[in-house]
Amino acid sequence: MSKKSAGGKKKKDEPPPPIGPGSKISALPKVVLRHVDQTRGWKVDANFSTSNMKALPEHIYKNEELSDRLRAISAPNNRMKKVPGGISVLQSIEEIDFKHNTISKLPGAVVKLKALQWLDVSENTIKALPKTIHKASSLTKVVASNNKIKKLPKKIGDMPALKELDVSNNSLKTVPKTVYKNPIRLNISGNMLEKLPDVSLKAAHLNEIDVSRNRLIMLPESLEMLKCLCWMNISHNSFQELPAAIGQLRFLKYLDASHNQILDLPDELCNLEYALRELHLSHNQLDRLPGDFGKLRELQIFTCAHNRLKGLPASFSDLKALKKLDLEKNRLQSIDQISGLRSCHTMLFAHNQVTSLPDNIDQCSALTTLELQHNGLKALPEALGKATCLKTIDISHNEVEVIPEQLGERQLLVTINAAHNKISELPQDLRRLRTLETLNLAHNKMTHIPLKEFAKNFEMLLHLDLSANTKINEVITPKSLLSLGLSEILLNRPEKTFADLAYLSELDISSTQMEEVPGPVWRLRSLTKLNLANNHLTSLPEEISKLKALRELDVSKNQLTALPDQIGILAWLTRLDVSENRLETFNPELTKLRYMQHLNMAHNKMIMLPEHFGEMGQMVTLNLADNRLQYLPNDRIDVMASLTHLDVSENWIQCIPSDMPYLYRIHVLLLAGNDIRELPKDMGKMAMLQKLDLSDNLIAVIPDSLCKCSCLKNLDISDNRIVTFPRGLDNLRNKQQCEVKVENQFTGKEKPPRPKLPGSEKEEEAKSAKPKKGKKSGKKARTITPGAANVKPKGAKKK
Numbered sequence: 001m002s003k004k005s006a007g008g009k010k011k012k013d014e015p016p017p018p019i020g021p022g023s024k025i026s027a028l029p030k031v032v033l034r035h036v037d038q039t040r041g042w043k044v045d046a047n048f049s050t051s052n053m054k055a056l057p058e059h060i061y062k063n064e065e066l067s068d069r070l071r072a073i074s075a076p077n078n079r080m081k082k083v084p085g086g087i088s089v090l091q092s093i094e095e096i097d098f099k100h101n102t103i104s105k106l107p108g109a110v111v112k113l114k115a116l117q118w119l120d121v122s123e124n125t126i127k128a129l130p131k132t133i134h135k136a137s138s139l140t141k142v143v144a145s146n147n148k149i150k151k152l153p154k155k156i157g158d159m160p161a162l163k164e165l166d167v168s169n170n171s172l173k174t175v176p177k178t179v180y181k182n183p184i185r186l187n188i189s190g191n192m193l194e195k196l197p198d199v200s201l202k203a204a205h206l207n208e209i210d211v212s213r214n215r216l217i218m219l220p221e222s223l224e225m226l227k228c229l230c231w232m233n234i235s236h237n238s239f240q241e242l243p244a245a246i247g248q249l250r251f252l253k254y255l256d257a258s259h260n261q262i263l264d265l266p267d268e269l270c271n272l273e274y275a276l277r278e279l280h281l282s283h284n285q286l287d288r289l290p291g292d293f294g295k296l297r298e299l300q301i302f303t304c305a306h307n308r309l310k311g312l313p314a315s316f317s318d319l320k321a322l323k324k325l326d327l328e329k330n331r332l333q334s335i336d337q338i339s340g341l342r343s344c345h346t347m348l349f350a351h352n353q354v355t356s357l358p359d360n361i362d363q364c365s366a367l368t369t370l371e372l373q374h375n376g377l378k379a380l381p382e383a384l385g386k387a388t389c390l391k392t393i394d395i396s397h398n399e400v401e402v403i404p405e406q407l408g409e410r411q412l413l414v415t416i417n418a419a420h421n422k423i424s425e426l427p428q429d430l431r432r433l434r435t436l437e438t439l440n441l442a443h444n445k446m447t448h449i450p451l452k453e454f455a456k457n458f459e460m461l462l463h464l465d466l467s468a469n470t471k472i473n474e475v476i477t478p479k480s481l482l483s484l485g486l487s488e489i490l491l492n493r494p495e496k497t498f499a500d501l502a503y504l505s506e507l508d509i510s511s512t513q514m515e516e517v518p519g520p521v522w523r524l525r526s527l528t529k530l531n532l533a534n535n536h537l538t539s540l541p542e543e544i545s546k547l548k549a550l551r552e553l554d555v556s557k558n559q560l561t562a563l564p565d566q567i568g569i570l571a572w573l574t575r576l577d578v579s580e581n582r583l584e585t586f587n588p589e590l591t592k593l594r595y596m597q598h599l600n601m602a603h604n605k606m607i608m609l610p611e612h613f614g615e616m617g618q619m620v621t622l623n624l625a626d627n628r629l630q631y632l633p634n635d636r637i638d639v640m641a642s643l644t645h646l647d648v649s650e651n652w653i654q655c656i657p658s659d660m661p662y663l664y665r666i667h668v669l670l671l672a673g674n675d676i677r678e679l680p681k682d683m684g685k686m687a688m689l690q691k692l693d694l695s696d697n698l699i700a701v702i703p704d705s706l707c708k709c710s711c712l713k714n715l716d717i718s719d720n721r722i723v724t725f726p727r728g729l730d731n732l733r734n735k736q737q738c739e740v741k742v743e744n745q746f747t748g749k750e751k752p753p754r755p756k757l758p759g760s761e762k763e764e765e766a767k768s769a770k771p772k773k774g775k776k777s778g779k780k781a782r783t784i785t786p787g788a789a790n791v792k793p794k795g796a797k798k799k
Contacts, residue, residue, distance in 0.1 A: 015027060018059060018063060019058065019059055019062035019063055020062065020064070021064060022064060023062070023063045023064045023065060023066075024063075024064075024065045025038070025044070025063065025065050025066050025069070027063075028059055028063060028066070029059070032057050032059050032060075035047055035048050035051070036066070040071065042069060043069055043070075043071040043092065044066065044069045044070055044071060045070075045071055045072045045073075045074070046060060046066075046070060046072070046073050046074070046075075047074045047075075048073075048074065048075040048078065049074055049075065049076050049077060049078075050076070050077040050078070051075075051078060052078065052079065053075065053078040053079065053080060054078070054079050054080060054081070055080060055081075055082075055084075056073075056075065056080060056083070056084055056087075058084070058086070060073065060087070060090075061084065061086040061087050061088075061089050061090060062086065067089050067090055067091075068091075068092060069092060070090055070092060070093055071092060071093065071094050071095070072093070072094060072095035072096070072097075073090075073093065073095070073096050073097065073098075074095075074097040075097065075098055075101070076097055076098065076099045076100050076101070076120075077099075077100045077101075078100075078101050079101065079102055080098065080101040080102065080103055081101075081102050081103060081104065082103060082104070082105060082107075083098065083103060083105075083106060083107055083109075083110070084107075085107045085108075085109040086109075087107075087109055087110070087113070088109035088110075088112040088113065090113060091113070091114060091115060092115055093113050093115060093116055094115050094116060094117050094118065095116075095117065095118040095119075096110075096113075096116065096118070096119050096120065096121075097118075097120045098120065098121050098124070099120050099121065099122040099123050099124070099143070100122070100123040100124075101123075101124050102124065102125055103121060103124040103125065103126060104124070104125045104126060104127065105126065105127070105128075106121060106126055106128075106129060106130055107130070108130045108131075108132055110130060110133070110136065111130055111132050111133060111135045111136050113136070114137060114138060115138055116136060116138055116139055117138050117139060117140045117141070117161075118139075118140065118141045119139060119141070119142050119143070120143040121143070121144050121147070122143050122144060122145040122146050122147070122166070123145070123146040123147075124146075124147050125147065125148055126144060126147040126148065126149060127147070127148050127149060127150065128149060128150070128151065128153075129142075129144060129149065129152065129153055129156070130153070131153045132153075133153055133156060133159065134153065134155040134156060134157075134158040134159050136159060136161075137160055137161065138161050139159055139161060139162060140161050140162060140163045140164070141162075141163060141164045141165075142162070142164070142165050142166065143164075143166045144166065144167050144170070145166050145167060145168040145169050145170070145187070145190075146168070146169045146170075147167075147169075147170050148170065148171055149167060149170040149171065149172060150170070150171045150172065150173070151172070151173075151174070152167065152172065152175055152176055152179075153176070154176045154178065155176075155178060156176065156178060156179065157176065157177075157178025157179045157180065157181040157182055157184075158178055158181065158182075159182070160182075162182055162184050163183075163184055163185065164184060164185040164187075165179070165184055165185070165186050165187070166187040167187065167188055167191075168187045168188060168189040168190045168191070168210070169189070169190035169191070170190070170191055171191065171192055172188060172191040172192060172193060173191075173192050173193060173194070174193070174195075174197070175188060175193070175196070175197060176197070177197045177198070177199075177200060177201065178201075179206070180197075180199055180201055180204040180205075180206045180225075180226065181201055181203070181204065181205065181206075182205055182206070183205040183206065183207045183228060184206065184207065184208075185207060185208040185231075186206060186208065186209045186210065187210040188209075188210065188211055188214075189210045189211060189212040189213050189214065189233070190212070190213040190214070191213075191214055192214065192215060193211065193214040193215060193216060194214075194215045194216065194217070195216065195217075195218075196211065196216065196219065196220050197220065198220045198221070198222045199220055199222040199223065199225035199226055200222065200225075201225070202225075204225050204226050204227070204228070205228045206226055206228060206229055207228055207229065207230055207231065208229075208230065208231035208232070209229065209231070209232055209233070210232075210233040211233065211234055211237070212233045212234065212235040212236045212237070212256070213235075213236040213237075214236075214237055215237065215238060216234065216237040216238065216239065217237075217238050217239065217240070218239065218241075218243070219234070219239075219242070219243050219245075219246070221243065221245065222245075223243055223245040223246060223248075223249070224245040224248035224249065226249060227249070227250070227251070228251060229249050229251065229252055230251045230252060230253050230254070230275075231252075231253060231254040232249075232252060232254065232255050232256070233254075233256040234255075234256065234257050234260070235256045235257060235258045235259045235260070235280070236258075236259040236260075237259075237260055238260065238261060239257065239260040239261065239262055240260075240261050240262060240263055241262060241263065241264060241266070242257065242262065242265060242266055242269065243266070244266045244267075244268040245268075246266065246268065246269060246272075247266065247268030247269055247270070247271035247272060248268075248271070249272070249275075250271075250272070250274075250275055251275055252272055252275050252276060253275055253276060253277045253278065254276075254277065254278045255276065255278070255279050255280070256278075256280040257280065257281055257284070258280045258281060258282040258283050258284070258303070259282070259283040259284075260283070260284050261284065261285055262281070262284040262285065262286060263284075263285050263286070263287075264286070264288070265281075265286065265289065265290055266290075267290045267291075267292065269290060270290050270292040270293060270295040270296060271295075272296065273295040273296055273297050273298070274297065274298055275298065276296050276298060276299055277298055277299060277300045277301070278299075278300065278301045278302075279296070279299060279301070279302050279303075280301075280303045281302075281303065281304045281307070282303050282304060282305040282306050282307070282326070283305070283306040283307075284304075284306075284307050285307065285308060286304065286307040286308060286309060287307070287308040287309060287310060288309065288310070288311070288313075289304075289309070289312065289313050289316070290313070291313050291314075291315065292313075292315060293313050293315055293316060293319075294313065294314075294315025294316055294317065294318030294319055295315070295318070296319060297318070297319070297320065297321060298321050299319055299321060299322055300321050300322060300323045300324070301322075301323065301324045302319070302322060302324070302325055302326070303324075303325075303326040304326065304327055304330070305326050305327060305328040305329050305330070305348070306328070306329045306330075307329075307330050308330065308331055309327065309330040309331060309332055310330075310331045310332065310333065311332065311333070311334060312332070312334075312335065312337045312338075313337070314337065316337040316338075316340075317337045317338070317339065317340030317341065318340065319340075319341060319344075320340075320341075320342060320343060321343055322341050322343060322344045323343055323344055323345055323346070323366075324344065324345070324346045325338070325341070325344055325346065325347050325348065326346075326348040327348065327349055327352070328348050328349065328350045328351055328352070328371075329350070329351040329352070330351075330352050331352065331353055332349065332352040332353060332354055333352075333353045333354065333355065334354070334355075334356075335349060335354055335357070335358070336358045338358065338361070338364065339358045339360045339361060339363050339364065340363065341364055342363065342364065342365050342366060343366050344364060344366060344367060345366045345367060345368045345369065345389070346368065346369045347364075347367065347369070347370050347371070348369075348371045349371065349372050349375065350371050350372065350373045350374055350375070350394075351373070351374045351375075352374075352375050353375065353376055354372060354375040354376065354377060355375070355376045355377065355378065356377065356378070356379070356381075357372075357377070357380065357381050357384065358381070359381050359383055360383060361381060361383050361384055361387060362383040362384070362386035362387050364387055365387070365388065365389065366389055367387050367389055367390055368389050368390060368391045368392065369391065369392045369393075370390065370392070370393050370394070371392075371393075371394040372393075372394065372395050372398065373394050373395065373396040373397050373398070373417070374396075374397045374398075375397075375398055376398065376399065377395060377398040377399065377400055378398070378399045378400065378401070379400060379401070379402065380395065380400060380402075380403070380404050380407070381404075382404050382406045384404065384406075384407060385404055385405075385406030385407045385408065385409045385410065385411065386406070386409075386410055387411070388410050388411060389411075390411050390413065391411075391412065391413060391414045391415065392413075392414060392415040393413070393415070393416055393417070394415075394417040395417070395418050395421065396417045396418060396419040396420050396421070396440070397419070397420040397421075398420075398421055399421065399422055400418065400421040400422065400423060401421070401422045401423060401424065402423065403416075403418065403423060403426065403427050404427070405427050405428065405429065405432075407427065407432065407433070408427075408432030408433045408435075409432050412435045413433060413435055413436055414435065414436065414437050414438065415436070415437065415438040416433070416436060416438070416439055416440070417438070417440040418440065418441055418444070419440045419441065419442040419443050419444070419465065420442070420443040420444075421443075421444050422444065422445055423441060423444040423445065423446065424444070424445045424446060424447060425446065425447065425448075426446075426449070426450065426454075430450070430453050430454065430457040430458070431457050433457070433458070434457045434458065434459070434460065435460060436458060436460065436461055437460055437461060437462045437463065438461075438462065438463040439458070439461060439463070439464050439465070440463070440464075440465045440485075441465065441466055441469065442465045442466060442467040442468055442469070442485060442487075443467065443468040443469075444468075444469055445469070445471075446466065446469035446471065446472055447471045447472070448471070448472060448474075449466070449472060449474070449475055449476075451474065451475075451476040452476070454475075454476060454477075454478075455476045455477065455478050458478045458480075459478055459479075459480060460480060461478050461480055461481060462480060462481060462482045462483070463481070463482060463483045464477065464481055464483070464484055464485070465483075465484075465485035465508075466485060466486060466489060467485045467486060467487035467488055467489065467508065468487060468488045468489075469488075469489065470488055470489065470490075472489050473489070473490055473491060473492045474491065474492050474493060474496075474497075475489070475491065475497050476496055476497065477497060477501065479500045479501065479502070479503070480503065481501055481503065481504050482503055482504060482505050482506065483504070483505065483506035483507075483529075484501070484504060484506070484507050484508070485508040486507075486508065486509050486512070487508050487509065487510045487511050487512070487531070488510075488511045488512065489509075489512060490512055490513060491512070491518075494518040494520065494521075495518065495519070495520050498518060498520035498521055498523075498524065499520060501524055502524075502525075502526065503526055504524050504526060504527060505526050505527060505528045505529065505549075506527070506528065506529040506530075507521070507524065507527060507529070507530050507531070508531040509521075509531065509532060510531045510532060510533040510534050510535065510554070511533070511534040511535070512535060513535065513536060514535050514536065514537070515535075515536045515537065515538070516537065516541075517532060517537070517540075517541070519543075522541070522543035522544065522546050522547065523546070524547070525546065525547070525548070525549065526549060527547050527549060527550055528549050528550060528551045528552065529550075529551060529552040530547070530550060530552070530553050530554070531554045532553075532554060532555045532558070533554045533555065533556045533557050533558070533577070534556070534557040534558075535557075535558055536558065536559060537555065537558040537559060537560060538558075538559045538560065538561065539560060539561070539562070539564070540555065540560065540563065540564050540567075541564070542564055542566050544564060544566055544567070544570070545566035545569040545570070547570065548569070548570065548571070548572070549572060550570050550572065550573055551572050551573060551574050551575065552573075552574065552575040552576075553570070553573060553575070553576050553577070554575075554577040555577065555578050555581070556577045556578060556579045556580050556581070556600070557579075557580045557581075558580075558581050559581065559582055560578065560581040560582060560583060561581075561582045561583065561584065562583060562584070562585065562587065563578065563583070563587040563589075563590070564587075565587065565589050566589075567587060567589050567590060567593075568587075568589030568590065568592040568593065570593065571592075571593070571594070571595070572595055573593050573595065573596060574595050574596060574597045574598065575596075575597065575598040575599075576590075576593075576596065576598070576599050576600070577598075577600040578600065578601055578604070579600045579601060579602040579603050579604070579623065580602070580603040580604075581603075581604055582604065582605060583601065583604040583605060583606055584604075584605045584606060584607065585606060585607075585608075586601070586606055586608070586609050586610055588610050588614075590616070591610055591612070591613050591614025591615060591616055592614060592615055593615070593616060594615040594616065594617065594618065595618055596616050596618065596619055597618050597619060597620045597621070598619075598620060598621045599616075599619065599621070599622050599623070600621075600623040601623065601624055601627070602623045602624060602625040602626055602627070602647070603625070603626045603627075604626075604627050605627065605628055606624070606627040606628060606629060607627075607628045607629065607630065608629065608630065608631070609624075609629060609631075609632065609633050610633065611633050612633055612637075612639065613633070613637075613639050613640055614639070615639075616639065616640070617639050617640075617641070617642065618642055619640050619642060619643050620642060620643065620644050620645065621643075621644065621645040621646075622640070622643060622645070622646050622647070623645075623647045624647065624648045624651070625647045625648065625649045625650050625651070625670070626649070626650040626651075627650075627651050628651065628652055629648065629651040629652060629653055630651075630652045630653065630654065631653060631654065631655065632648065632653060632656065632657050632660075633657070634657035634658065634659060637657055637659045637660065637662065637663070640663060641662070641663060641664070641665065642665060643663050643665065643666055644665055644666060644667045644668070644688075645666075645667060645668045646663070646666060646668070646669050646670070647668075647670040648670065648671060648674070649670045649671060649672040649673050649674070649693065650672070650673040650674075651673070651674050652674065652675060653671070653674040653675065653676060654674070654675045654676065654677065655676065655677070655678065656671070656676060656678075656679060656680060657680075658680055660680060661680050661682045661683050661684075661685040661686055662685065663686065664685060664686060664687055664688065665688055666686055666688065666689055667688055667689065667690045667691070667711075668690065668691045669686070669689060669691070669692050669693070670691075670693045671692075671693060671694050671697070672693045672694065672695045672696050672697070672716070673695070673696045673697075674696075674697050675697065675698055676694070676697040676698060676699055677697075677698045677699060677700065678699070678700075678701070679694075679699065679701075679702065679703055679706070680703070681703045681705060682703075682705055683703050683705050683706040683709070684703075684705030684706060684707075684708035684709055685705075686709055687709065687710065687711065688711050689709045689711060689712055690711050690712060690713050690714065691712075691713065691714040691715075692706075692709075692712065692714070692715050692716070693714075693716045694715075694716060694717045694720065695716045695717065695718045695719045695720070695741070696718075696719040696720075697719070697720050698720065698721060699717065699720040699721070699722060700720070700721050700722060700723070701722070701724075702717060702722060702725060702726050702729075703726070704726045704727070704728060706726070706728075707726050707727075707728025707729060707731060707732055708728065710736070712732060712736060712738050713736070713737070713738050713739065714738065714739050715732065715738055715739070715740045715741070716740075716741040717740075717741065717742055718741045718742055718743045718744050718745075719743075719744045719745075719746075720745055720746070721745060721746040722742070722745050723745070725742065729742075
């Protein structure tokens with residue numbers, strides 16, 4: 001073989017390069033190739049999602065085969081600072097997803113991508129879109145929300161294929177008139193707009209617009225020019241009225257004007273009789289509806305909660321297509337007009353002044369949900385039992401005395417909430433209510449429960465609450481129950497009540513004056529939530545370990561002196577409240593509860609905490625207020641990194657652990673009423689701190705770093721001995737609008753400390769030590785009177 005032929009063979013067998021002319025996908029480095037999906041056939045996708053990437057690999061646009069076949073790039077949740085201009089060679093690219101990065105600028109090369117249809121650069125730091133973006137001939141959807149864009153390109157509305165533009169949550173103060181031009185879905189909510197441009201285009205084809213959460217006071221006068229508008233959201237602004245021109249938007253199907261200050265509606269709104277299907281007017285100041293409101297014959301959903309409506313117009317019953325009605329928190333006294341709403345399945349009238357229901361309410365033949373809580377109802381009409389589709393009724397917090405016998409006669413009721421009324425007995429024929437799954441009769445005047453009939457007819461009942469019916473002393477419950485409320489009920493035979501409740505997951509037997517928990521309770525193996533608060537319990541038995549599924553336990557306001565060691569066996573416990581007891585020690589077994597999130601041990605007599613919190617790494621709130629703690633553990637405090645709320649006020653703590661600032665998720669930190677003299681210098685590391693209470697301590701210096709907590713809204717450093725305040729304190733008040741309290745600073749030589757706890761080591765040493773003659777103490781002595789050992793005196797100020 002000749003040298004020439006040998007050389008040619010050698011050249012032919014060389015692998016293709018990863019970039020440059022002749023480069024192939026197969027030659028890509030493994031770190032890039034593993035992100036390339038070739039399962040779509042000829043076209044390929046590249047997915048670099050959440051890969052801690054700082055820059056887009058150059059192989060994407062320098063590999064010849066990849067740049068020709070690439071259909072989509074997905075690289076969200078990374079650390080990219082810029083988009084390389086080299087992507088302009090990706091002529092087959094259709095989708096680009098660069099959301100949640102740190103990109104500050106979008107290159108004009110994006111416009112050259114002729115096949116690009118979908119572009120998402122949301123949640124970055126982009127300040128402007130390319131001025132020539134209107135030349136992107138195939139781009140149909142642009143998402144640039146949550147950036148720092150202050151201005152849009154003038155010709156952005158000239159994009160020929162654009163169907164959706166989302167620039168919400170930016171810093172826009174104006175938008176160009178061209179946004180009205182094409183039939184697009186425009187989202188400019190969450191900006192700083194004070195005015196919308198006039199509609200001067202003769203051919204304005206805008207279909208949907210969302211301008212919610214801005215600073216708008218009025219809509220443009222030429223609003224009627226938007227003849228193709230079918231969806232509009234103007235909620236969370238400062239509108240006081242709607243223009244009459246809104247009645248000329250004859251294709252408008254959806255209008256949301258909630259959370260404004262609208263005083264009155266224009267009569268022209270009723271001209272949308274054949275178009276409007278959804279109308280949301282909640283959280284305004286409306287006291288009436290237009291007289292011709294019933295003309296809105298196609299209206300299906302109407303919400304007008306949190307207003308001042310005193311009545312409904314006579315034409316309201318003409319809303320034949322209405323399916324959902326929400327008029328909560330108004331001033332309605334009569335709702336007789338609802339009887340003609342034959343298609344309405346949900347009616348919400350909570351928090352009004354309704355005293356009666358219409359006698360012909362059975363004409364609401366489609367009614368399934370009726371909520372009337374917090375009104376002035378005294379009786380329910382018999383016709384309510386003829387509303388055949390009714391499934392849920394809520395009449396809690398009224399003055400109803402009797403449940404009609406007809407209720408449930410022609411219905412398949414599922415939920416009855418009649419709590420906080422004056423009901424004294426159940427209907428005689430309980431078979432009519434046999435389909436009930438939820439029955440709430442708490443806080444009534446029930447005298448007895450028909451035992452056999454109750455358990456026999458309520459075989460489908462899942463949730464039962466009879467709390468605060470104090471005259472009931474015996475209950476036999478159906479076996480199907482999942483939750484049971486018997487608070488304030490003194491049971492004569494609890495063993496019968498809790499027998500055979502194999503599926504019970506929630507039990508409330510608080511405020512029953514019991515001195516020990518009935519034995520059958522510990523056999524309820526499915527319990528996940530148990531409330532034993534406000535009783536006379538002095539201890540918890542070892543049988544508590546049998547409730548292995550327990551997630552929430554409340555034994556507050558009892559007389560417990562200790563928690564059993566078996567508490568550590570409850571591995572799934574997430575919430576524990578043992579406040580207002582007589583606990584003297586923190587049981588170390590608690591540190592084994594790795595799923596614990598909310599722990600309340602306030603108002604006890606604990607002197608010390610364990611050296612570390614073990615496996616309690618998911619703690620969110622910790623309340624240790626009003627105890628006798630002298631210090632906080634410093635070992636492995638990083639275990640509590642998920643903590644957001646810490647309250648150790650009204651204790652005897654003298655110093656804060658040096659690692660405390662590393663609780664970087666903390667929102668609320670309460671340290672008032674202690675003996676703290678010094679704060680860690682790096683307090684500013686608590687970046688999410690919103691409330692800090694350091695009042696009534698012995699602090700002399702506030703570290704400057706504390707003023708760098710950008711989220712701080714409430715700071716209380718009163719009742720200390722601070723002489724010089726940090727300069728940054730004024731910035732907290734003025735720029736961050738932080739409420740700062742600094743009054744009552746003790747400026748004498750020494751602020752008298754609180755007395756030491758009887759029995760503590762320091763006090764024992766003080767008692768045994770003999771005073772030296774010839775030396776005077778610089779602090780005033782404070783005597784502790786006999787019998788006051790259990791009372792913690794507050795630090796008095798020296799005047």
